[in-house]
Amino acid sequence: MGNKKIRIGIIGCGAIGSQLAGAIKNNFSEQAELFAICDIDRDKAENLKADFSLGPEVLLIDELIERSELIIEAASAKISYEVAQKALAAGKNVIIMSVGGILDRYEELRALARDAGGHIYLPSGAVAGLDAVKAASMVRVNKVTLTTRKPPQGLAGAPYLAEKNIDLSAIKEETVIFEGDASEAIKGFPQNVNVCATLSLAGIGPKKTRVKIIASPEYKTNIHEIEAEGDFGRLFARTENLPFPQNPRTSFLASLSAIATLRNILDVVKIGT
Numbered sequence: 565m566g567n568k569k570i571r572i573g574i575i576g577c578g579a580i581g582s583q584l585a586g587a588i589k590n591n592f593s594e595q596a597e598l599f600a601i602c603d604i605d606r607d608k609a610e611n612l613k614a615d616f617s618l619g620p621e622v623l624l625i626d627e628l629i630e631r632s633e634l635i636i637e638a639a640s641a642k643i644s645y646e647v648a649q650k651a652l653a654a655g656k657n658v659i660i661m662s663v664g665g666i667l668d669r670y671e672e673l674r675a676l677a678r679d680a681g682g683h684i685y686l687p688s689g690a691v692a693g694l695d696a697v698k699a700a701s702m703v704r705v706n707k708v709t710l711t712t713r714k715p716p717q718g719l720a721g722a723p724y725l726a727e728k729n730i731d732l733s734a735i736k737e738e739t740v741i742f743e744g745d746a747s748e749a750i751k752g753f754p755q756n757v758n759v760c761a762t763l764s765l766a767g768i769g770p771k772k773t774r775v776k777i778i779a780s781p782e783y784k785t786n787i788h789e790i791e792a793e794g795d796f797g798r799l800f801a802r803t804e805n806l807p808f809p810q811n812p813r814t815s816f817l818a819s820l821s822a823i824a825t826l827r828n829i830l831d832v833v834k835i836g837t
């Protein structure tokens with residue numbers, strides 16, 4: 565990379581995108597430049613731009629991809645596939661936060677990255693244990709399960725709730741909302757359980773990874789528990805996440821994990837599996 569600053573474009577100026585933008589300015593200004601930002605709600609992009617004395621430019625998605633070297637998607641599962649596809653086809657590197665949106669076509673994107681010389685980075689998100697699941701998957705793994713506990717508002721907007729007529733305000737005690745495999749979970753909760761998409765790609769795939777989602781008004785944190793068993797032994801990892809005040813669906817650690825992924829890309833030392 566030499567002394568040349570890597571040009572970063574962020575798509576989505578919400579909780580995660582704004583935190584990342586701040587980190588680029590405050591922590592990585594020697595290695596990287598926030599070159600462009602984009603949001604479907606232009607005011608959000610303009611507000612974020614106002615935090616910077618110089619740049620970034622507010623661009624539309626296609627131009628942002630064309631003119632950036634590293635593209636960060638922090639917007640929505642509805643566009644993460646399109647962003648990854650366009651960025652990789654242009655030989656760029658891409659960090660995808662809305663991992664659920666690429667799950668079905670992951671192999672296609674891998675092939676595209678390989679052919680065009682780009683890379684796909686999927687941050688761990690708000691969960692501990694992916695390092696070990698990745699290492700364990702080098703040999704036989706029999707079982708991986710994710711149990712997610714959230715306050716009811718942490719599941720707001722999920723299509724599964726409308727489909728099953730589940731009223732979040734009627735939940736007064738601990739209630740199992742969903743049990744199934746990771747691909748069903750991501751279809752039902754595309755904005756709420758990206759973690760299960762990343763976990764399944766790190767481990768034994770979306771059909772074999774089991775997911776349970778539990779809601780309760782008593783929960784103050786988003787709790788993820790991963791259990792895995794295989795030739796390596798057994799693993800149990802539990803993370804208790806504080807939600808973002810401005811977006812209770814997202815955990816603070818998810819944006820920190822994106823910042824740490826960025827550091828991994830920019831740094832000469834890469835720690836962890």
Ligand SMILES: NC(=O)c1ccc[n+]([C@@H]2O[C@H](COP(=O)([O-])OP(=O)(O)OC[C@H]3O[C@@H](n4cnc5c(N)ncnc54)[C@H](O)[C@@H]3O)[C@@H](O)[C@H]2O)c1
Pocket residue numbers: 575576577578579580581602603604605608637638639640641643660661662663687688689690754755756758759762811813814815818
């Ligand atoms: N990988 C993980 O573990 C993980 C964890 C938390 C959140 N996420 C995902 O990351 C994404 C961002 O999360 P967040 O908490 O910052 O969400 P947010 O709602 O706070 O921000 C998303 C921003 O993207 C914008 N946006 C939505 N659709 C867009 C489009 N088509 N084009 C451009 N901009 C668009 C919105 O206007 C908003 O400003 C979400 O999809 C979320 O599900 C992933």
